[in-house]
Amino acid sequence: MRIPVYMDSHATTPVDPKVLERMLPFFTQDFGNPASRQHQYGWVAETAVEGARASIAKQIGALAKDVVFTAGASEANNLYIKGIADGLRQQGNHIITLQTEHKSVLETCRTLEKRGCRVTYLGVDQDGFVRPEELRAAIAAETILVSIMYANNEIGTIQPMEAIGQICLEKNVLFHSDATQAVGKVPVNMALMQLDALSFSGHKFYAPKGIGALAFRSVKRKPKFAPLIEGGGQERGIRSGTLNVPGIVGLGAALEIAAGSMNEEAARLSGMRDRMLRSFESELGGVVLNGPRSARLPQNLNVSFLGVEDTTLMMSLKDIAVSTGSACSSVDPQPSHVLKALRIPEGRVHSALRFGLSRFTTDEEVDFVVKRVIEAVKQLRASSPAYRMLQETIHSSKEDVTP
Template identity: 45%
Template sequence: MIYLDNNATTRIDPRVLETMMPFLTDNFANAASTHAFGVGASEAVKTARQQLADLIGAQTHEIVFTSGATEAINLAIKGVAEQYQAKGKHIVTLQTEHSAVLDVCKHLETKGFEVSYLPVQPNGLLDLDLLKNTLRKDTVLVSMMAVNNEIGVVQPLKEIGRLTREVGALFMTDGTQAVGKMPLNVDELGIDLMPMSAHKFYGPKGVGALFVRQRRPNRVKLEALLHGGGHEGGKRSGTLNVTGIVGMGRAAELAQKQLQSDAERVGKLRDTLENELLQISGTRINGNRENRLYNVTNVLFEGCDSDALIMGLENIAVSNGSACTSASIDPSHVLMALGMTETEAFSCIRFSLGRFNTADEIPQVVEAVKKVVGELRAMSGG
């Protein structure tokens, strides 16, 4: 199997697994227990909290551990909506956000909130003038993802943060595809809230975190979603997933050390793959080729159904959109927002590379894609 679906999930790094294993066997205590074993588990959580804070330029008390990015997104958006509705009930987001953000916003609309879903330009980037003209005095939250999960486009976070702060609103960026893959400093970018997920940067599934700014004068207040014990500073009750948290911390530490080397090596692999795929007639890259993350390319193959193409690549794992919407029969909302037709959107494949891909795999993928594309076009008479 050649795995090119790293935006859906990454393989756990063996060094992360090694760090986690003792907490599945001998060090199994509850981090909230006051005996020596519990204190040991608590210290391991503290270490992980520091590792994650260091990765994004935060302070340890600003990290809230969750079950993953979806829970962190819900906590952030619903928590802000509940706490700041006296200021206003206006939220601004993008049409190309992950479904976790869009579904929460749609839920809040049923509660009396007004949500502005901004379109993107054909290259997937936000028009900053449009954002500026959309922001209002009653805007309480701007939510715009750092890196799009389908096309890899990187939004101008610093400029978004500046415009958001000018109207006294909070800025949340979904960092799920960015954390651990690119430099991110929450202070430099003006970020107030940032969800993240361990399994997107070679950590375990089932654990994530939310950065919540706690430094004055921009301290963020959140209404908790879960009650029952007051864990995580009262923001997220529940027994801590010590094993997962330890793994997330170790993954963050490794990511910080390897940010540049991973970007250089994986970026070269992506560029080689992309350039070879573009030699196939009737192909083009979706999104912006300059402002995007190094590991992903989203390619349109004219005259080919993406599901059929995926099935034809028997030993190669790729995708035609977000794993979280894989059961949907609708075209990708991200690709449609770029101005594609439904036919075009159903003819696109996402290739997302990672730390464990090798140069030897690229020619194999190119040859396999060429073969399947040729067969599909022959069957359709193209």
């Protein structure tokens, strides 16, 4: 067992050795530029890129010609949301998104507000779900785009994508989703969900960092689109720049592997996750699950250990790589904007840890983490006079301790 035990898979995952193996020839032997149309090096690279594109498109319910490779989900989110705001300026200037989105969506929207767009940041319920009727009511004549994340990176909430897609279709607005935490973990089908665009990043599902994609469904409604990066006209002019061939091959391989083992992996990870939660609840008390019990990412566990400050707890868990709040999205030490959007008590926001299980997490590691967390929480609570006061609150207010 490697120490620290890695339980931060929402931030990133290691490259699967099987993915690496497929990538390696494209660093050395088959290093050509797919844009070199005059010789074999270019053709080999192009064939590999187009093979990966076709395979990715098939997995997500899109057409190969509608998959654009980017450096990751942040770029894909920026590219699509800014591109649509610019391209559809004549049609409207209103965008709808969620308060619990990743910063790469929220900050993009803030920039667009400065450029004259109106943005509605919808609230969520206590488990992080959008209320579809609230979305329907927020769509106005000048609404051009709804951008709602598929699954939340902190609390694992999986949004009712088909219901949202249906509303967007009825109201004739574009529907984009940041599916960074969902792709490779749960089934994602753009056609089924009436999605016009989807963003994701390879390093969340065992491909390398620095590669991701934006997928469109131009068969439905072809939006006018302004590119972020201009130059050699690669990716049909939507994203110029020499393609990251090894990364693209890795992205395709990682998605194939994930699709082939999705059900078993989800069952294994959610089983481990539920076992961790049960142990915390039975051994400690004053433990609250943040996010829903069902419609939740299988690898996600976000729990508040009431009466313990999250950063203090993390510091006493040096042999576990875990995170408080949203470590993957921000270098900002502010309390989690996602937990705040749930409108839960302050004490819950400041005592939350996020555990992220992965394909490589073992039962032995789960046992170790459970044991260490229980010891640390007991120790910190024992030395905290505030905890005794809190226990009285717990007894008198059931609402604080049950999710």
